[in-house]
Amino acid sequence: MELDRISRLQQSFGILGESDQIREIVETIDQVAGTNITVLLSGESGTGKEIIANAIHKHSAQKHQPFIKVNCGAIPPGILESELFGHVKGSFTGAIEHRKGYFEAADNGTIFLDEIGEMPLETQVRLLRVLELGEFLPVGGSDARHVDVRVIAATNKDLAVEVDKEKFRKDLYYRIKTITIVMPPLRKRAEDIPKMIDKFALDFANRNNIIFKGFSPTAMNMLKEYGWPGNTRELKNFVESMIVLQKGEVITSAMVEKRLFGERHEATFTPNLPMRTGKSVDQAERELILQQLFMMRREIHEIHDVTVGAMPPMNYPPSPAVQLPGNISTLPPMKHQEEVAEEGEVILGDNTIIHPDKIGHISMEEVERDLIERTLKKFNYKKRQTANALKISERTLYRKIIEYKLKDANV
Helix, strand or coil, X not given: CHHHHHHHHHHHXXXXXXXXXXXXXXXXXXXXXXXXXXXXXECCCCCCHHHXXXXXXXXXXXXXXXXXEEEHHHCCHHHHHHHHHCECCCCCCCXXXXXXXXXXXXXXXXXXXXXXXXXXXXXXXXXXXXXXXCEECXXXXXXXXXXXXXXXXXXXXXXXXXXXCCCCCHHHHHHHCCEEEECCCHHHCHHHHHHHHHHHHHHHHHHHCCCCCCECHHHHHHHHHCCCCCHHHHHHHHHHHHHHHCCCCCECHHHHHHHHHCCCCCCCCCCCCCCCCCCCHHHHHHHHHHHHHHHHHHHHHHHHXXXXXXXXXXXXXXXXXXXXXXCCCCCCCCCCCCCCCCCCCEECCCCCEECHHXXXXXXXXXXXXXXXXXXXXXXXXXXXXXXXXXXXXXXXXXXXXXXXXXXXXXX
16 A cells, blocks of 8 residues: 555656655655755756656645746856846846846745755855845845745755865755755666666657667666666666667667667777866766776676576677776786685675676676776785776775775785
8 A cells, every 4th residue: 555655656746766765755755745844955967856846846835836947057156146036227237127036936936946056155145044034135135025935956966065165055054954855876776777768768759659669678687787877867868869769679789789888899999098078087987987897797697698508699709898998908816715616606806706696686886896906906005006007086096995995905
């Protein structure tokens, strides 16, 4: 009965997924929607924070009132205050008339402040006043305006860290995080991916009168294992593009791989070449690692299939499981191994033996941990050489060492 209730809520909210994280989020929405409490949505870009904000508003007492969406990161800092709170005539050059801001437009309704972490400090002061007193001053004005507005904020930043850096006001942070909903990245809820793909595909195919014959089982497994750095937004765009490009065909793993990685797996990949990605260093590093691990995992699946005789070997050209960057040609075998793997088994760097039946369930975190650990040993735990070899920054390496609790021979 409880699962049926949550399923009905999910359908009403327009939220896809059967993972525990999604069910908890649905429960929270149900609890807070009927109140006027401020809600903070936290999570990576593309995880569906706007969908949650929509669900909260549509199931609130203000559902028939305005729902105003504002992307704080897309509005230049110099005019954000005027956009939010309005201005009076003559308050600045070009202010030729009185203008209402978004807060006045949202009176008696809800305002969704996306990317609130990008809001300038001086604007944060004005926002705090609205939250605490329900009033604000238009830019250039002296008479306070009163509003009754519910605020839902969203961020892809860690606001606690921003507070420590003095880039976000502590008092505002505590005021908006009364109820915090954390949206998990897609890679943390892979079990939801097949259902999401089916929904995206059928909706798009029906809207555009395109025949859709589905994804093959191996293609679906590949999509479940991919890291999806762009999360739900990237998955939806990918599915729609595949339906257009492969009209009337069953979409295979080869088609998926070509679309995700282009021809990279068929050509020599040189990680030393500079590329302009338009992303931060950490984002680019993380995506490179995820792509390498994805290719490694595909090779592990093939080894497993050949070992247990589930399928004949695939006709890929000979290639290493993962192309190691820099000057790592091979990694040294582990010394003093007390365990000996049986035929078809795989040994990780910490001497963990993985049976063939479990190979398909090795997590990317385990593979990444093993790669970093073995590379550290290769270079005698010298951080700079290890980071250079892996083509990641020393900061990223230190973070991974702490995250995976790797032993440091120099400690």
